[in-house]
Amino acid sequence: MLDRRSLLVRGALTALASGVAPRMAFAKAETDRRFVFIIQRGAADGLGVIAPVGDPAFVSQRGDLAADLVGAPRLDSMFALHPAMATTLGLYRQGQALFAHAVASPYRDRSHFDGQNVLETGGTGPYQLRDGWMNRMLSLIPSGEARAIAVTATVPMALRGPHEVASYAPSALPQASDDLLQRVSMLYQGDSQLHGLWSEALSTRELTGDLAADNGRAAGATGGLAARLLAPANGARIAMIETGGWDTHTQQRARLTANLRGLDAMIGALRAGLGPVWDHTVVLVATEFGRTVAVNGTGGTDHGTGTAAMLIGGAVKGGRVLADWPGLATANLYEGRDLKPTMPLDAWVAGAVAGQFGIDPARALTGLFPGNAGAQPVTGLIRA
Amino acid sequence: MSDASIALHRFGLGARAGEEIPADPRTWLVQQIGAYRAPLSGAGDVPGSAAVAAQLAAFYDQQRALREQYGPRKALKAAAATPPAAPPAPPANEMGAAPLPPPMNALAPASGAAAQPVMPDPFADARKAAARQARQDYAVMVAARATSALTTTTPFIERMVHFWANHFAVSADKLQMVGLAGTLEFEAIRPHVLGSFADMLNAVERHPAMLLYLDQAVSIGPDSEVGRRIGARGKRKVGLNENLAREIMELHTLGVRTGYTQADVTEFARALTGWTVAGIGRGPGGMRDDRDAPGTFRFVANRHEPGDRTIRGKAYPAGGEAQAAAVLNDLAADPATARHIATKLARHIGGDTPPPAMVDRLTAVYLRSGGDLPTLYRALIDSPEAWRDPAPKFRTPWEWTIASFRALGVTTVRPAAIVGLLNQLGQPTWKPGQPVGYDDIAGSWAGPDAVMRRVEAAERLATRAQQQDARALAPRLFPAALSPATSTAIARAESPSQALALLLVSPEMMRR
Numbered sequence: 014m015l016d017r018r019s020l021l022v023r024g025a026l027t028a029l030a031s032g033v034a035p036r037m038a039f040a041k042a043e044t045d046r047r048f049v050f051i052i053q054r055g056a057a058d059g060l061g062v063i064a065p066v067g068d069p070a071f072v073s074q075r076g077d078l079a080a081d082l083v084g085a086p087r088l089d090s091m092f093a094l095h096p097a098m099a100t101t102l103g104l105y106r107q108g109q110a111l112f113a114h115a116v117a118s119p120y121r122d123r124s125h126f127d128g129q130n131v132l133e134t135g136g137t138g139p140y141q142l143r144d145g146w147m148n149r150m151l152s153l154i155p156s157g158e159a160r161a162i163a164v165t166a167t168v169p170m171a172l173r174g175p176h177e178v179a180s181y182a183p184s185a186l187p188q189a190s191d192d193l194l195q196r197v198s199m200l201y202q203g204d205s206q207l208h209g210l211w212s213e214a215l216s217t218r219e220l221t222g223d224l225a226a227d228n229g230r231a232a233g234a235t236g237g238l239a240a241r242l243l244a245p246a247n248g249a250r251i252a253m254i255e256t257g258g259w260d261t262h263t264q265q266r267a268r269l270t271a272n273l274r275g276l277d278a279m280i281g282a283l284r285a286g287l288g289p290v291w292d293h294t295v296v297l298v299a300t301e302f303g304r305t306v307a308v309n310g311t312g313g314t315d316h317g318t319g320t321a322a323m324l325i326g327g328a329v330k331g332g333r334v335l336a337d338w339p340g341l342a343t344a345n346l347y348e349g350r351d352l353k354p355t356m357p358l359d360a361w362v363a364g365a366v367a368g369q370f371g372i373d374p375a376r377a378l379t380g381l382f383p384g385n386a387g388a389q390p391v392t393g394l395i396r397a
Numbered sequence: 398m399s400d401a402s403i404a405l406h407r408f409g410l411g412a413r414a415g416e417e418i419p420a421d422p423r424t425w426l427v428q429q430i431g432a433y434r435a436p437l438s439g440a441g442d443v444p445g446s447a448a449v450a451a452q453l454a455a456f457y458d459q460q461r462a463l464r465e466q467y468g469p470r471k472a473l474k475a476a477a478a479t480p481p482a483a484p485p486a487p488p489a490n491e492m493g494a495a496p497l498p499p500p501m502n503a504l505a506p507a508s509g510a511a512a513q514p515v516m517p518d519p520f521a522d523a524r525k526a527a528a529r530q531a532r533q534d535y536a537v538m539v540a541a542r543a544t545s546a547l548t549t550t551t552p553f554i555e556r557m558v559h560f561w562a563n564h565f566a567v568s569a570d571k572l573q574m575v576g577l578a579g580t581l582e583f584e585a586i587r588p589h590v591l592g593s594f595a596d597m598l599n600a601v602e603r604h605p606a607m608l609l610y611l612d613q614a615v616s617i618g619p620d621s622e623v624g625r626r627i628g629a630r631g632k633r634k635v636g637l638n639e640n641l642a643r644e645i646m647e648l649h650t651l652g653v654r655t656g657y658t659q660a661d662v663t664e665f666a667r668a669l670t671g672w673t674v675a676g677i678g679r680g681p682g683g684m685r686d687d688r689d690a691p692g693t694f695r696f697v698a699n700r701h702e703p704g705d706r707t708i709r710g711k712a713y714p715a716g717g718e719a720q721a722a723a724v725l726n727d728l729a730a731d732p733a734t735a736r737h738i739a740t741k742l743a744r745h746i747g748g749d750t751p752p753p754a755m756v757d758r759l760t761a762v763y764l765r766s767g768g769d770l771p772t773l774y775r776a777l778i779d780s781p782e783a784w785r786d787p788a789p790k791f792r793t794p795w796e797w798t799i800a801s802f803r804a805l806g807v808t809t810v811r812p813a814a815i816v817g818l819l820n821q822l823g824q825p826t827w828k829p830g831q832p833v834g835y836d837d838i839a840g841s842w843a844g845p846d847a848v849m850r851r852v853e854a855a856e857r858l859a860t861r862a863q864q865q866d867a868r869a870l871a872p873r874l875f876p877a878a879l880s881p882a883t884s885t886a887i888a889r890a891e892s893p894s895q896a897l898a899l900l901l902v903s904p905e906m907m908r909r
Contacts, residue, residue, distance in 0.1 A: 055831070123643075123659070124647055124654075126831075127653055139653075163844075168840075179845055182823075182846055189849075189855075189856045192891065192895070193898060193899075196886060196899060200886040200902070200903060201904070203880075206839075207904055210843060210844065210847075210848045211845070211848060214848055215849075257830050257831075262612050262638060263615065310616065310617055310619075310638055315640070348659070
């Protein structure tokens, strides 16, 4: 009877024969660069994470929500980092964390679902593009490195598109028997959709070994799992992790603290799990839009516009907060309520991807964010 | 696919072992409209929102009593000489989040208290007991929903119940939502599934689960009596929460980008102030008196923002509770709502990319009938786009689980088992995590890992199934629609149980 490894090989041979094999790596030399996108679904409050405590209007605008932040560790003369992010603070002080503030995607309304669609597709408006910018990124980088995985049960929008992408999340179901797996392979042979999904599922299972027993419920475990999928030489080069719980309409203080503690643990586990590979890694943390500057009637904040984003990793030229700070005085706010965006998130992400994979920045911008080609990519984010 | 197979799978919930194949598929579907009985309200030991709310109210009372006895919880922890600068504990109603949250969404690590030396903590004990009760209620409700789907004689209408419950999604994330989430379907969706859209909308937006989930229960008019009183004390900011107003317009009725503005959302939020829940609506000015049983919808005049409102160019004179109700009725009758609902129904039956002609027809039917749901269901059955090959929909984890159980002839489920299975397959019931509900497109469900999990689950279900001969069962489940590949795989299987597992994960079962 076949074991899973020989099954895989057979699957690959079949794929080759039918001409749908992954493109072979030729031209460019491979490097060992890794890129991780941690998406914050629900509109994370950038003002509560990277707090502009040096802005004279901060305390009056933020009311109760300022309390955790006025004494928080300072990043520079303007910004402080939320105290729940101790690991991230350490990385910042080692020059491995870079923050951008008052950033926004091109989307200017306040629907989570449309906003996440723009954040993930890289379009200038919702539902304008049908594939995700991370999938398009796979066309830009050396093809030998174009292996991506979603650390989720299904593939999120940012990774969807013509390039095949694997997905994996821990499962407590007992593993199916090898014989059944083999028969399912045969059953799906004539069904192009299921055949493709099944080949991915088998190869991912092969890579993770006994991880299925792990219950990745905590964020740290998820970060560790992602690291295990990324660390091997033949592992994924690009990964995406989804996080939720950022839509803090009520009781933001406690909820944001708990969420940031989880995010910090996830980043710590990624760093620990990647070992020496961390030196070549960039982790992008970004959300669809920010939240209102003012606190609402229920100890929370409502949907807003400008927010903060992070680049973390050994490859990041960090220890800085990049912001063309618009100010929090009411007259300076976007539509009188939100942090005014002064830097396009797209330009920042394109600059990071370009630096990380040695792509021309203008080409990265056009490839990832085709509608935003007029913007100026932000360079100098990544160590050479 | 044959018409019979389409009726059983695409419109229904999957064919059931031992059931007769409908001779006239369209008639079989239409007669279900007359035959449906809303079964689950108050059925057997399934708790309603009144019972769940009473438990929550008792828990909040207990917490208040503990605070009076010990002072704030933080003080108790400090007295126990915990390590310095313990970060603030998440508030009580955020804790024991939910039964087995899906792995990737549970970002917050388990309670920070766990790592510290064990001190008696009556707050934590009370919270644990409340969370346990909520999880138990939730599981009983999920099992009741599944049992109904497995035994119903009107599976098409049952599918429509699931459709509307997802359209009006709430999510069992916070403690108070865990027990309440399912009661919205039982009390506001099922009784109205054969009524008008406006009736269902009015029932949903007054239901305690929705009022709490989208924060309406804590929204206060800044110029209302309560708002001004609290404002005058100057200590706490109180005011509007526009969450429900926005999601009613964006998700429940008009649909996103249909011409309403931020100002419309805010005006609607003002009109909705005062709509709250007795006994368990927390926050400033929360309901402490008990004129009404906990969980009852209540209009509290002294929290309502006084004055006339203008929404989408139309004036709504001051009128207390009736003001927001008038807005709801106008939203239900709006052409944008008709198109939004028509699009979602067409996507559910006609395919991920809703056929434009089908959407146009359903929109017209909606407007002509005043949003009469049975008329819309008949129009779905009459849509030629609904009867085409190949199967346009990839089954969601819920749909696949129910179809598999029906195929195996299962009629009862253990609450903990069904909850666990749906979590592992990636679609915990009533827990989409966001008010938009679960996606209704293949891209969200057809992932490599998702398919692997179904294979793992199928093997386990098949092992436990009563002895069924998959060779005889398969052609009955898919009358005149079974592929040679599936027949061959089943015929060559090494055991009856392996044959059943292959049937459950066959391409025919994965789609509808």
